[in-house]
Amino acid sequence: MDMREIRIKAREKLKGVCRVCANCDGRVCAGEVPGMGGTGSGAAFMENVRAFRAVKLNLRALHSSPVPDTGTELWGHSLSLPVMAAPLAGAAVNMGGALSEKELADGLHAGSRAAGTIAWSGDAFVPGIFEAGLAAVAAQGGCGIVTVKPHGVEESIRRIRMAEDAGAVAAAVDVDAAAFRPPAPGLSVGAGNPADLEKIVRSTKLPVILKGIMTPDEAVAAAAAGVSGIVVSNHGGRALEACPATAEVLPAVAAAVRGRMKIFVDGGLRTGADVLKALAMGADAALIGRPLVPPVVGGGAEGVALYFKKLASELCAAMILTGTGAVRAVSPRILYGSA
Ligand SMILES: Cc1cc2nc3c(=O)[nH]c(=O)nc-3n(C[C@H](O)[C@H](O)[C@H](O)COP(=O)(O)O)c2cc1C
Numbered sequence: 001m002d003m004r005e006i007r008i009k010a011r012e013k014l015k016g017v018c019r020v021c022a023n024c025d026g027r028v029c030a031g032e033v034p035g036m037g038g039t040g041s042g043a044a045f046m047e048n049v050r051a052f053r054a055v056k057l058n059l060r061a062l063h064s065s066p067v068p069d070t071g072t073e074l075w076g077h078s079l080s081l082p083v084m085a086a087p088l089a090g091a092a093v094n095m096g097g098a099l100s101e102k103e104l105a106d107g108l109h110a111g112s113r114a115a116g117t118i119a120w121s122g123d124a125f126v127p128g129i130f131e132a133g134l135a136a137v138a139a140q141g142g143c144g145i146v147t148v149k150p151h152g153v154e155e156s157i158r159r160i161r162m163a164e165d166a167g168a169v170a171a172a173v174d175v176d177a178a179a180f181r182p183p184a185p186g187l188s189v190g191a192g193n194p195a196d197l198e199k200i201v202r203s204t205k206l207p208v209i210l211k212g213i214m215t216p217d218e219a220v221a222a223a224a225a226g227v228s229g230i231v232v233s234n235h236g237g238r239a240l241e242a243c244p245a246t247a248e249v250l251p252a253v254a255a256a257v258r259g260r261m262k263i264f265v266d267g268g269l270r271t272g273a274d275v276l277k278a279l280a281m282g283a284d285a286a287l288i289g290r291p292l293v294p295p296v297v298g299g300g301a302e303g304v305a306l307y308f309k310k311l312a313s314e315l316c317a318a319m320i321l322t323g324t325g326a327v328r329a330v331s332p333r334i335l336y337g338s339a
Contacts, residue, residue: 111304142167176212254282272314
């Protein structure tokens, strides 16, 4: 199977829920949440894509270097490239039942691992979804990051313990999903105060990551709570329509906590060059969301591995053309306008 065949098959199976656009930029699916789009007018999703595309790289090819090293590591776990599959859950509500939750989770996790990287599992405020992701991580011998929704301290700790038992590399809480929880009398809103976060961090031996940090002050608060990483993310523009693009806030957020934790970013990255831009702006690695949906729907694990292979070759080309020898040695100097 090649990517063209995979995309044709995905388009048939998705029946219009995702149009499998050549440029996944949020225009035709604007407002389709649940679904594959961005919330409201779709502006935050579209802005994410636009902002990464707007960053340019200095082309410098006057060198004779060995093949670039795209590898990196996370808490002792080697990755073939600084990119992972973002949490993507809700096959029934978001993908029109084009595949089962198990097929979605298994395909993302097995395909990512086949490509030498890992996937993050997802969660929801309904039963079944967290469990499918957790099982997929366990099936890969723990090669994956388990994401839990902000369920409150006790339930978050309970789910993170299950991630530990599955042997996961780390556990994440997607704090930007705070408004997705059905409000109920007596339940606090928000993703938890710094004391709650500290309790969660102290409850586990796993590195804890907060996904959905968009400001330097919250990055500093996350560091103070002892987290091991953050994801600069606005949930792919699915949570708050009126928020900036992740590429716009990444440099300042990264500068606030660099060296104290791992910094990840997602939202609108579409090419290997976009990944290199993210690294030059201060990220240790990037997550890819929606562009993995057609590959997993049309080609399962094989489609996902093929997608990462293409992305890795784009990243390698961008590294050659910016004189970047290794992911560990990306310089901000490669950003146009910086030097
Ligand atoms: C269909 C769908 C389901 C998602 N499910 C989750 C989830 O369960 N947990 C989570 O933290 N983020 C979830 N996200 C957000 C992604 O992990 C990621 O932040 C976002 O898609 C990145 O932007 P991109 O799609 O432009 O690459 C979901 C996104 C989509 C499109």
